[in-house]
Amino acid sequence: MKLSTFSKKAIIESLNSDGLALKIGLFNVKLSSPITAVAEHLICLYGAFDTLHAEDFIDFNVAIEAPLSIRRYLRPQVNFSLDGFIPFKPLPYAQAAAFFEWGLNWCISGNSNQFLIIHAAVVELNKQAFIFPGAPGSGKSTLSAAMVCRGWRLLSDELTLLCVADGLIYPVPRPISLKNQSLDIISQFSPDAVIGSIVHDTLKGSVGHMRPPDNSVDFSAIPAQPAKVIFPKFKLGANTGLIPLSKGKTLLKLAENCLNYSVLGLDGFNALGQLCDASDCYDFSYSDLDEAVALFTELAV
Amino acid sequence: MNGSSIPLLNAVFIDPEIALSLDLPQWSLLIRQARGANVLPRLGHFFEAAGLLGQIPAKALAHIQSSLIFARRFERSLQWEITCIEAALKPLDIPLVFLKGSAYYVAGNIAAQGRIFSDVDILVPEAILPDVEIALIKAGWMTSNLDAYDQKYYRQWMHEIPPMRHLQRQTSIDVHHNILPKTYKFSPDAKKLLANIVNKPGTNFWVLAPEDRVLHSATHLFHGGEFEQGFRDLSDLDLLLKEFAHQENFWLKLLQRAEELKQQMALCYALRYTHKILNTPIPPEIINTANKQGNTVFSFTFLDPLFLPALQPYHNSCNSPWTHTARFLLFIRSHWLKMPPNLLIPHLLKKTLKQFDTFLKNQH
Structure with missing residues (x-):
């Protein structure tokens, strides 16, 4: 089922719980993020993409989350992580959705040597x-x-x-x-x-x-x-x-x-x-x- | 770990065949655990050796193949690096002794297959350390940028000089004169290690004797305080032991050598935990003897709850709520073992003050 068939509420819920799994070309990507801008990014730009099921293989389990630090109250930031591993320094909170795209580029380019x-x-x-x-x-x-x-x-x-x-x-x-x-x-x-x-x-x-x-x-x-x-x-x-x-x-x-x-x-x-x-x-x-x-x-x- | 069940990766390392019965979400998890533990290409080699590559679902196979391609590239650059080190040290006319990952590679051990690491380690006699350092500097390696205290700390107490990095290739070499710091009471006599080195025919490349290679791997893991690679290192031990077990009198030589090199404790832990976590086939009487020789300080009722979780694959799905604490306690233990209190306390104080100083400087 395409992502566009899901309600905003359902999308936000799955992003907040186990993660939202999408088929993006060759890759099955599961994303979790509590950040609204990330949900809006997906709703606006990923409507035509198929969602995946629990029985599918996932290539990349990624998350976009604010780090747990005092800083989150002063100048909030976001981290990109692949399966718990954080490859980059955090970016300003406003760049959360773009960080997903950049991070996914990194996942693909580091793990596709065929x-x-x-x-x-x-x-x-x-x-x-x-x-x-x-x-x-x-x-x-x-x-x-x-x-x-x-x-x-x-x-x-x-x-x-x-x-x-x-x-x-x-x-x-x-x-x-x-x-x-x-x-x-x-x-x-x-x-x-x-x-x-x-x-x-x-x-x-x-x-x-x-x-x-x-x-x-x-x-x-x-x-x-x-x-x-x-x-x-x-x-x-x-x-x-x-x-x-x-x-x-x-x-x-x-x-x-x-x-x-x-x-x-x-x-x-x-x-x-x-x-x-x-x-x-x-x-x-x-x-x-x-x-x-x-x-x-x-x-x- | 969920309750008493062992992580999927451990089960597949013990018996690759069981992977054939996994469903796709389990395959996803297996790939994730292997990547987290830095053993994805090793897993690929296991499947290859068992003739199973053709039966792996395409999605999972893609990740394995990609990592195998990377591992092949790594091997090519390792070969080149070794050649460069040989050229740099040629004027000294010493046997070039490799340790750890690069030694497994030089010796053609199974543990080298798909093993990705960052530094090449070599062992030289302490007396010629300055000559080695100068020869490497002449060939383009630079001593790392440490402050005076750290330089002194390394040179006074450690078993290696500060890591050196090649200016152009950005590769790193650790020059050792022993396998444990001088401050350890279990620090062996390095001359005994060098006395038993084994040559790779037709080259000036040398490695420690098989027993010594096992003991070095064991002492590195069980005296160290970092467990990100813990599962990988445990698997190294598993593979070395399985490979050497076929050699004549290997187990008895191993026990005897552990005494000669004061590595009874490390060996006893290595045998216990490879057997417990990876089912390494070790004769029970050897484990018993190793226990008697080695486990003098702490009892296993105290150690098992630390090492068993700490040595699992470095992945969230393999953690219990206790894992982080166990790894932290072992980190403290490694420092405790490394330095007697009269050295450790001033060292920690100095390090803390230094951090505070950096913090203050960053504020301005």
Whole structure:
């Protein structure tokens, strides 16, 4: 049953007791949290996700809770924990919901070495997956948000899971993290886009999350064939420009964007080699989202 | 622990086959306990050795495979680290003796499979400690950033110099001249340890004799005060004992060696608790003799309620309401054993004052 079929009260109750279990792409995640903002985040952005049953396997048991200290009365904070283990320093209370998303990224990237994990957004149209690797600020999340608003399937805005065994990309569609100006840009680009509550003054500035399209969530069990690797660069006033990139350079640039490249060793190198062989590779500069989306839609025909 | 039932992880460590009858929520719990106890790749090796990997539900298998891939990478970097240490110490022309995890790896012990740890430990004669330290510094290792008191504490009383970290690789090495601090009354004569070291053929890599490897593992666990890795360390002992049990006269040599190295107490605890918690097959007469030799200070009625909960897997589902207290009391005990009161009290006082000082500085 989808989360949207549950009442707010039921959702808050299960978050407060044993935890709320959701199927998020490949992963079964059980979350407990007494924090209302976390419940609201789920209700607003995770409505299309299936809930799980007591007889299911749980990959990650996570919690978002305020630490038990005197500080909670002065300047309250929250901790993220995986099965009781706290990997990060606490964050301000207002960032509780975003902490869930960041923490889940950490869980996935540390425990999924059957995949080469590329720090990249990945979206699909006509059975062709387009991979957008890039450092924060390159505009990969904004670009992928714009594309899914125009009908592309979201596989991930942050973690591209390239399966070492079959060379396919396994989707983990989740809310797309948008920062600072991107929040306004996407709201204008697609007035229908649902964006959850925005927190300010995080390490990354102002952060909000966009709800993934219901379709992308429904088809999250179906892996995708990689077709293009495109390194985006947003630059104010830049013309839309797609410049072919050699496979060798692409491989080296991709390796820099992998989270577990050294863990996989030779298998990781081979997986990247196959990915580059199977894909057209480009550098891409842009400032106009409409033009960018139109260009890619044409490329995916 | 729920009542008298043992944690799932213990049961599967004792007999991996029982995992085949688990339902999915039990598999979730097993993976969680194994991850908490830092033995997930070891669990994977057990399943592999028993030929069961193909029968594990896909969801659970994914976690096991992922950890096995990480463990393989760890082994590659360990091999490289060992090579680098060998190159750094080559000019000294000494046997390169590894301890604990890196020793299990060098010796090819089953206990090395899927064992993830952070430092490489080596043992050198105390007389050449300064030379070793300088050779390592020349090769890029740095002494850790401790204040004068801690430096002095290490060098005056401990069995190792402060941990050294490599500037580029950020790896860490502990250089020991003994296996227990000088302040212990059970501190063995390190010359006896070095006299029995075993060579890995074709290399300058050495490890302690099998009995000494067991005794070092035992003394580390049962004199130490931290139990986050307690279950993993207990499982090391279980695996070492099972592996060495096939060697001729192993048990008798073990008992005898414990006396020579003053490790009777550690051995008696090691045999008792591996047997109790992991069902390690140990001849009853060996356990009896070890008890007579070792258990002089406290009776088991006092120790069992501390060690039995403390050595369970480090996971909420394996805790009783008493577990935290038991671990804390054992932490106190480890300090008590380590230092006689005339050293311990000034040390604790100094540490407390130092913390207070840091606290005051942070306020400004």
